[in-house]
Amino acid sequence: MKEQAFNEKEAIAVIQQMVNTGRRNIKQDAVFFLIWGWVILAGCLIHYISLVIQYHQGVYIWPVVIAIGIITSFYTGWQQGKKARSTSYVDRMNRYLWLGSLAPFAIAVSIGLIYDWFYAYPVFAAIIGWGSFISGGLLKFKPLVWGGVAAWIIAVLLLIFTGPEILLLMAAAILSSYLIPGHLMMRQK
DSSP: OOOOOOOHHHHHHHHHHHHHHHOOOHHHHHHHHHHHHHHHHHHHHHHHHHHHTTOGGGGGHHHHHHHHHHHHHHHHHHHHHHHOSOOOHHHHHHHHHHHHTHHHHHHHHHHHHHTOHHHHHHHHHHHHHHHHHHHHHHHTOHHHHHHHHHHHHHHHHHTTOOSTHHHHHHHHHHIIIIIHHHHHHHTOO
16 A cells, blocks of 8 residues: 655645534534524413413423423434534534433423422523533634623522512523524524
């Protein structure tokens, strides 16, 4: 086997190919923020309206919207996985970040079921803020970082309120940490 010397153009082409392999398409991540943002926003608003009109069965919207979010996310992730050529460090970190957040979400759901949902909402907002903040840092996308900070501020406000307005505050947390950054991510090249 004969070794061939690279010329300068070939070396640059190899380096460019390595950079492109590691480069992320930020729109792939935006899809998940948009899926969960719209699903949770819909759940918050439907539940809020049901409480205002005193239809107390509105709480049952949550299993429906969560199922929609899970099914849509898994399908989207599966489709993206089929197209992916490689997995970057940021991909793995983000995957573990969000899979790792399932346990705290389960704990927050347990708090809601055992005690009262009013106690769970600040935990939900804090987890949402934490995930957005870290994802924003990993992706080097400031709107996600600031959205995470906004969700943390809303989590503190959720400690004060106990009425139906907590659902509007949760909607604001989702808007600031998932939907606005998600739509801004979709505009990225």
